[in-house]
Amino acid sequence: MRAETISFTGAGGDEIEGYLAQPLDRGPVGGVVVIHHMPGYDEPTKEITRRFAAMGYLALMPNLYWREAPGASPDDAAATARRQGGVPDDRLVGDVGGAAAYLRGLSSSNGKVATIGYCSGGRQSFLAACSLPLDAAVDCYGAFVLNPPPEGSPLSVGPLGHLAPDLHCPLLGLFGAEDQFPSPDEVAALDALLTEHGKAHEFHTYEDAGHAFFATNRTSYRPEAANDGWERIERFFQTHLAG
Amino acid sequence: MxxxxxxxxxxxxxxxxxxxxxxxxxxxxxxxxxxxAPGDHTLNLDLVNPGEGPGARVAVELDAASARALAHAILETLDAVPEALVAGRA
Structure with missing residues (x-):
C-alpha cells in the first residue's frame, strides 16, 4: 500500500489537498471517496482511508476545509469551517466529483467509484450520490438529510429529501438507535422515501449504539456495531465496485 | 451525537x-x-482572530460541570471588582 498527500482538481477548478491510499499489488480495482466528518481531515479518517486501501480499493479523502484553512491543523481548520457555516453543498459536489474523477484516472482503476461519509459526511455522501454518476454510496449516521439543522446550528445547509428521486446508485445506511442527529424517526422517514421512489437501499440501525460508533478514538465507539458495519461495507463494495 | x-x-x-x-x-x-479531552461531549471555547488565519486560535475543551464553574467564576470575579475598573477598556 502507498499512502500520500496529493493535490487534485475540485469544485470550480480549484486545486485542493487530498489523502490518497492505494494498494500496489492488484488491479484494476474500484475507488472509494472518503468524506470526512465535521472534525475534519484528521488522523482517524486518514486511518479509515488506509483501511479501504488495505481492503483492495483506491481511496481518496478530499480535504473539504482546504480553502478555508490550507495547511492548518485539522482541528484549527474544523473550527474555522464551523464558524463559517460548514461546506456549501455545491462545492461539496464539485470536490467529490473531482475526487471521483481523479480515482477513475488512476491506471489501476476499474472505473467504478463509491462514496462513504461519516457524521456530516454521511449527509454529503447522500448528496453526492444524488448529484454524481457513482456506483455505490454509504451514509454513516448523516444528519439533516430530511430534517433541517436545529436552531443554533453552525451549519448553513438544508434538507435533501427533494433529491431522493435522483439517487443514482445503491445506498447503504448505518445508524445508531441512540442517535438524535439523525434520529431513528428521520432514518425511518428516509427509508420510506427511498422505498417510495424505488431506490435500492439497505439500512441498518444498531440498538446499542449512538452517533459516531465507528470512531475508535472516542467514547462513542461501539465495537460490535462498528465490526458489523465494516463487514456490511466490505460486502456492499464487493458487490458494487467489482470490475 | x-x-x-x-x-x-x-x-x-x-x-x-x-x-x-x-x-x-x-x-x-x-x-x-x-x-x-476525555468524554463524549464537552463545552468547547475557541478564541480566535480569523484575520491572522486558522492557527490564531486558543482552544479549550471542558466537561460541562467545569464549564459552568468557570462561567460562574468569571462572573463572580467581574462582580467583585470596582465598577470603574470593569468599565475600562481591555
Missing amino acids: CTYQTTTLPVRGSGKGAGGWFPVTDATVYFDHPVH
Whole structure:
C-alpha cells in the first residue's frame, strides 16, 4: 500500500489537498471517496482511508476545509469551517466529483467509484450520490438529510429529501438507535422515501449504539456495531465496485 | 451525537496560541465532541482572530460541570471588582 498527500482538481477548478491510499499489488480495482466528518481531515479518517486501501480499493479523502484553512491543523481548520457555516453543498459536489474523477484516472482503476461519509459526511455522501454518476454510496449516521439543522446550528445547509428521486446508485445506511442527529424517526422517514421512489437501499440501525460508533478514538465507539458495519461495507463494495 | 449547538460572538482582548500572543476578535462556544479531552461531549471555547488565519486560535475543551464553574467564576470575579475598573477598556 502507498499512502500520500496529493493535490487534485475540485469544485470550480480549484486545486485542493487530498489523502490518497492505494494498494500496489492488484488491479484494476474500484475507488472509494472518503468524506470526512465535521472534525475534519484528521488522523482517524486518514486511518479509515488506509483501511479501504488495505481492503483492495483506491481511496481518496478530499480535504473539504482546504480553502478555508490550507495547511492548518485539522482541528484549527474544523473550527474555522464551523464558524463559517460548514461546506456549501455545491462545492461539496464539485470536490467529490473531482475526487471521483481523479480515482477513475488512476491506471489501476476499474472505473467504478463509491462514496462513504461519516457524521456530516454521511449527509454529503447522500448528496453526492444524488448529484454524481457513482456506483455505490454509504451514509454513516448523516444528519439533516430530511430534517433541517436545529436552531443554533453552525451549519448553513438544508434538507435533501427533494433529491431522493435522483439517487443514482445503491445506498447503504448505518445508524445508531441512540442517535438524535439523525434520529431513528428521520432514518425511518428516509427509508420510506427511498422505498417510495424505488431506490435500492439497505439500512441498518444498531440498538446499542449512538452517533459516531465507528470512531475508535472516542467514547462513542461501539465495537460490535462498528465490526458489523465494516463487514456490511466490505460486502456492499464487493458487490458494487467489482470490475 | 453531534449537538451542533454553537454560539459566536465578537470579543476584544488577547490570547496565547501556538505561535505566541495575538489579538482575539471572535469567540465560538459550542457543545460537541472534543478533539482531545476525555468524554463524549464537552463545552468547547475557541478564541480566535480569523484575520491572522486558522492557527490564531486558543482552544479549550471542558466537561460541562467545569464549564459552568468557570462561567460562574468569571462572573463572580467581574462582580467583585470596582465598577470603574470593569468599565475600562481591555
